[in-house]
Amino acid sequence: MKVLVTGGAGFIGSHLVDALMERGYRVRVLDDLSAGSLKNIEQWLDNSRFEFIKGDMRDPNIVKEAVEDVDIVYHLAANPEVRISAQSPELLYETNVLITYNLLQAIKDSNVKYLIFTSSSTVYGDAKVIPTPEDYGPLEPISVYGGAKLAAEALISGYAHIFEFHAVVFRLANIIGARANHGVIYDFINKLKKNPEVLEILGDGTQRKSYLHVSDTVEGMLHIFEYFKKEGKIYDVYNLGNEDWITVKEIAEIVSEEMGLNPEFRFTGGVDGGRGWKGDVKFMLLDITKAKSTGWKPKMNSYEAVRRTVRELLKA
Numbered sequence: 001m002k003v004l005v006t007g008g009a010g011f012i013g014s015h016l017v018d019a020l021m022e023r024g025y026r027v028r029v030l031d032d033l034s035a036g037s038l039k040n041i042e043q044w045l046d047n048s049r050f051e052f053i054k055g056d057m058r059d060p061n062i063v064k065e066a067v068e069d070v071d072i073v074y075h076l077a078a079n080p081e082v083r084i085s086a087q088s089p090e091l092l093y094e095t096n097v098l099i100t101y102n103l104l105q106a107i108k109d110s111n112v113k114y115l116i117f118t119s120s121s122t123v124y125g126d127a128k129v130i131p132t133p134e135d136y137g138p139l140e141p142i143s144v145y146g147g148a149k150l151a152a153e154a155l156i157s158g159y160a161h162i163f164e165f166h167a168v169v170f171r172l173a174n175i176i177g178a179r180a181n182h183g184v185i186y187d188f189i190n191k192l193k194k195n196p197e198v199l200e201i202l203g204d205g206t207q208r209k210s211y212l213h214v215s216d217t218v219e220g221m222l223h224i225f226e227y228f229k230k231e232g233k234i235y236d237v238y239n240l241g242n243e244d245w246i247t248v249k250e251i252a253e254i255v256s257e258e259m260g261l262n263p264e265f266r267f268t269g270g271v272d273g274g275r276g277w278k279g280d281v282k283f284m285l286l287d288i289t290k291a292k293s294t295g296w297k298p299k300m301n302s303y304e305a306v307r308r309t310v311r312e313l314l315k316a
């Protein structure tokens with residue numbers, strides 16, 4: 001079985017590559033290294049089962065080349081920054097929707113049988129039902145990023161039905177862990193390294209979200225993909241997250257404690273009632289009943305995942 005991982009040199013992608021290589025697959029990575037790094041996959045570069053293509057998926061020819069002889073595609077390449085929604089909507093469109101379209105155009109003329117896509121909890125926007133199940137609707141993303149992920153999901157469903165391949169979509173909570181190079185924990189650590197006395201917290205600090213460790217995420221994706229294959233459906237969607245949530249202020253406390261610091265917290269107040277930025281979802285908790293019904297469950301809750309991530313990032 002040959003597997004293509006788009007974004008395989010990135011944060012979540014490289015952990016997925018580790019797991020696939022350890023399971024004996026032949027793995028090809030397509031990554032433009034804009035956010036990812038060769039360091040994340042360096043242990044596999046000389047392995048005969050591994051292949052790396054450096055390329056930008058906005059170029060359809062590179063994508064066509066990458067899907068050649070591939071049976072399974074894990075599509076993780078994306079710009080993951082919700083916060084650039086106001087400044088760079090066209091970039092979010094290109095790096096989430098256009099590249100997915102290019103991939104689907106390449107898949108329709110290929111031998112690919114399965115596509116696995118990492119979508120996001122942000123497709124739900126400010127959900128009125130919490131925890132939010134997969135069939136919640138109407139979906140009203142509140143960021144361009146969330147809208148782009150939803151558009152990508154919709155294209156995948158349409159192509160899977162028309163061109164007869166199978167696709168499973170994972171709507172991910174906030175994923176954290178070693179190799180993360182963006183997000184709240186990474187930001188707090190860097191801010192405190194620069195100034196151990198004061199920590200600026202965007203928004204009012206009450207933003208509540210569910211955080212899932214990348215090891216639980218990869219295990220969940222691989223486990224549910226096997227279940228999905230056995231079920232034989234054309235298309236399905238799964239939430240992947242934790243059953244608890246943690247506030248930004250609590251994350252700040254854990255980061256400070258792990259760094260042995262006692263900084264003054266300065267809240268910026270944020271926008272629209274304490275959001276870190278326009279489009280920041282204030283309360284996110286996914287209903288993971290469906291994922292759990294396949295036999296998967298997270299090993300770490302949000303608090304444990306945050307603490308472990310702080311330690312992993314400080315060690316790196």
Ligand SMILES: O=c1ccn([C@@H]2O[C@H](COP(=O)(O)OP(=O)(O)O[C@H]3O[C@H](CO)[C@H](O)[C@H](O)[C@H]3O)[C@@H](O)[C@H]2O)c(=O)[nH]1
Nearest residue numbers: 080082120121172173174183184187201202203207248276
């Ligand atoms: O310096 C900072 C950075 C972040 N925050 C706050 O921390 C929370 C988490 O922010 P992150 O940047 O870590 O993550 P997001 O919730 O914006 O988005 C993350 O999770 C989403 C899914 O929930 C998406 O998939 C996305 O790609 C991924 O980056 C936000 O409420 C934000 O306001 C701060 O207070 N200060």
